[in-house]
Amino acid sequence: MILDIISFITAWLTYFAIYSIVAITLNLEAGTAGIVNFGKVAFFGLGAYIGAIINTYLLLMAAGVDPYKCPPYTSEGVIELTRIAASEPGLVIGIFILSLVLSFLITGLFGYFLTYPIIRVGSGFVGFALLSVGEVLRAIYINTEFVGGIHGMLGIPQPFTWIRNPLISDLCYMVLTVFFFILTYMLAHRIINSPLGRSLRAIRDDDIAALCLGKDVPRMKSKILFISSGLTGVAGALYASYFSSVNPQMFVILITFNIWAMIIIGGLGNPLGSVLGALILSLIERILAFITPIIGGLPFSPDYLRPIIIGTLMVTVLIKYPRGMLPEKPIKTPAMELLKSISRRG
Amino acid sequence: MSDPILIVKNISKYFGGIKALEKVSLSVPENSIIGLIGPNGSGKTTLFNVVTGFYVPDGGEVYFKVNDDYVRIDGLNPHEVFKMGIVRTFQIPRLFPSLTVLENMLVTPINQIGEKLINSIRFRVWNKEEEMLARKALDILKEFGKLDIADKRPSEISVADVKLIETLRGLMTPARLYLLDEPLAGLDIPTAYKLLEFVKDLRARYKLTFLIVEHRIDLLLGAVDYVYVLHNGKLLSSGKPEEVMKDPRVIKAYVGE
Numbered sequence: 022m023i024l025d026i027i028s029f030i031t032a033w034l035t036y037f038a039i040y041s042i043v044a045i046t047l048n049l050e051a052g053t054a055g056i057v058n059f060g061k062v063a064f065f066g067l068g069a070y071i072g073a074i075i076n077t078y079l080l081l082m083a084a085g086v087d088p089y090k091c092p093p094y095t096s097e098g099v100i101e102l103t104r105i106a107a108s109e110p111g112l113v114i115g116i117f118i119l120s121l122v123l124s125f126l127i128t129g130l131f132g133y134f135l136t137y138p139i140i141r142v143g144s145g146f147v148g149f150a151l152l153s154v155g156e157v158l159r160a161i162y163i164n165t166e167f168v169g170g171i172h173g174m175l176g177i178p179q180p181f182t183w184i185r186n187p188l189i190s191d192l193c194y195m196v197l198t199v200f201f202f203i204l205t206y207m208l209a210h211r212i213i214n215s216p217l218g219r220s221l222r223a224i225r226d227d228d229i230a231a232l233c234l235g236k237d238v239p240r241m242k243s244k245i246l247f248i249s250s251g252l253t254g255v256a257g258a259l260y261a262s263y264f265s266s267v268n269p270q271m272f273v274i275l276i277t278f279n280i281w282a283m284i285i286i287g288g289l290g291n292p293l294g295s296v297l298g299a300l301i302l303s304l305i306e307r308i309l310a311f312i313t314p315i316i317g318g319l320p321f322s323p324d325y326l327r328p329i330i331i332g333t334l335m336v337t338v339l340i341k342y343p344r345g346m347l348p349e350k351p352i353k354t355p356a357m358e359l360l361k362s363i364s365r366r367g
Numbered sequence: 368m369s370d371p372i373l374i375v376k377n378i379s380k381y382f383g384g385i386k387a388l389e390k391v392s393l394s395v396p397e398n399s400i401i402g403l404i405g406p407n408g409s410g411k412t413t414l415f416n417v418v419t420g421f422y423v424p425d426g427g428e429v430y431f432k433v434n435d436d437y438v439r440i441d442g443l444n445p446h447e448v449f450k451m452g453i454v455r456t457f458q459i460p461r462l463f464p465s466l467t468v469l470e471n472m473l474v475t476p477i478n479q480i481g482e483k484l485i486n487s488i489r490f491r492v493w494n495k496e497e498e499m500l501a502r503k504a505l506d507i508l509k510e511f512g513k514l515d516i517a518d519k520r521p522s523e524i525s526v527a528d529v530k531l532i533e534t535l536r537g538l539m540t541p542a543r544l545y546l547l548d549e550p551l552a553g554l555d556i557p558t559a560y561k562l563l564e565f566v567k568d569l570r571a572r573y574k575l576t577f578l579i580v581e582h583r584i585d586l587l588l589g590a591v592d593y594v595y596v597l598h599n600g601k602l603l604s605s606g607k608p609e610e611v612m613k614d615p616r617v618i619k620a621y622v623g624e
Contacts, residue, residue: 234446
């Protein structure tokens with residue numbers, strides 16, 4: 022029983038940490054910089070697929086197996102990967118770290134260059150252009166045999182599988198994801214409470230006026246999309262390795278809106294709010310995943326429980342706290358303290 | 368009069384068949400206050416938009432004086448024009464609503480160290496500059512007696528203060544030319560006069576130049592050195608304010624036959 026509880030909490034915290042990274046970065050884009058990113062899942066999915074490709078193909082090659090004879094989306098490939106994951110910890114962890122770095126860079130650059138054509142149009146169009154990017158990528162995954170097509174890829178090694186005890190290996194992975202979550206939080210917190218954060222809020226409030234005050238609006242938005250997409254890519258790679266698999270069905274538009282729900286409930290512009298939103302929604306998700314198979318006697322399919330609960334929650338929160346549970350805070354820079362010290366003196 | 372700081376030469380701007388501006392030329396001498404008046408739709412704001420980089424003109428040139436040289440600025444992006452040293456205010460004031468007055472001042476300086484992504488996460492790299500800018504901003508606010516609203520948001524202060532702050536934040540930069548788009552709109556007469564006094568004060572203290580678009584020619588008269596009158600996209604008249612007021616063409620354009 023205690024082991025059950027520990028493994029539930031481990032699974033939830035891992036899930037929560039990964040979603041927090043995505044929610045914090047979306048909040049940085051949408052809440053602080055005003056980029057209506059309806060394509061969050063595109064970056065999340067891209068990071069996951071890059072992580073999956075590197076942790077399978079490259080790992081097989083590094084271990085001396087020809088990945089074209091037993092590709093990772095076949096059962097032979099999965100067997101090979103499982104064997105390598107259990108027996109060669111150094112190699113697996115090395116490749117895993119490389120996959121995180123590459124996920125960050127490729128997804129970040131993808132975000133950066135994607136902004137070039139689309140960030141110059143109005144914010145509504147940006148939202149829909151990014152939304153369609155997510156679907157286009159999904160169509161590419163479905164039609165590419167290299168990444169397993171519609172069935173996706175299996176056997177992506179979780180980097181701590183060589184620890185024989187599954188509970189401990191899951192705990193290690195949880196600690197790793199929590200580390201990245203804290204890193205992302207600190208980055209977002211610092212960016213928001215800096216002159217850059219102030220200029221981003223200015224751009225969000227009124228991009229024409231910001232342009233008139235010498236702010237290179239498209240460039241600043243591109244930079245933010247680079248860093249936040251890169252971190253989303255890392256979250257995606259962590260997600261892929263956690264579930265040991267990726268498939269196109271994991272990266273549907275619904276994920277994007279789930280993350281939007283997190284930041285709206287938590288509070289736009291406040292990174293702590295995104296964490297709270299991710300905490301609440303991931304808990305609901307995990308509990309439902311746990312009880313849906315055993316629940317009975319409902320007048321509707323238990324699959325509908327999730328949208329019902331999240332929808333009700335969102336409406337309730339927005340009625341009670343229109344700016345989210347933790348609204349945006351003033352920017353903390355030395356300027357604020359200076360003003361306080363002056364007004365205290367009289 | 369001193370050298371011109373801004374020269375507008377034969378500027379034309381068409382929107383489809385509509386000639387918003389047709390071969391308009393004017394020059395703004397350094398350290399002067401120039402009025403740009405005209406009835407609705409005469410092209411005043413279009414001219415502002417051309418000068419500040421929002422529109423690319425269909426003909427003509429705009430020159431701005433930078434260190435004794437004249438640099439052509441038409442066709443530049445708005446943020447590049449700002450960096451040259453031209454500040455503009457809007458008909459409907461555009462302070463950033465979620466920032467306090469102090470933060471609105473602090474957003475303005477160009478190329479802040481902490482605005483770079485890589486620097487923004489390293490507090491020690493930018494906190495010195497930030498403190499210096501904050502002192503400067505607070506000094507300016509204090510100078511104009513507005514220290515008490517420094518921590519207020521734009522929605523919490525009066526319209527006159529919003530307009531004042533919109534102009535004052537330009538002082539955070541080395542900008543020398545201010546384009547004010549209908550600064551007196553929405554103000555009662557005593558407040559309007561106060562704002563004009565403030566503009567004169569700024570010119571004297573900071574050696575600034577102002578180009579003011581305004582409907583209320585009567586209020587403007589005592590403050591401006593020279594007036595240009597636009598009508599249907601063309602320059603109708605120009606001269607000292609009293610002369611322009613007597614010009615029959617101007618009277619006709621404003622009140623009809």
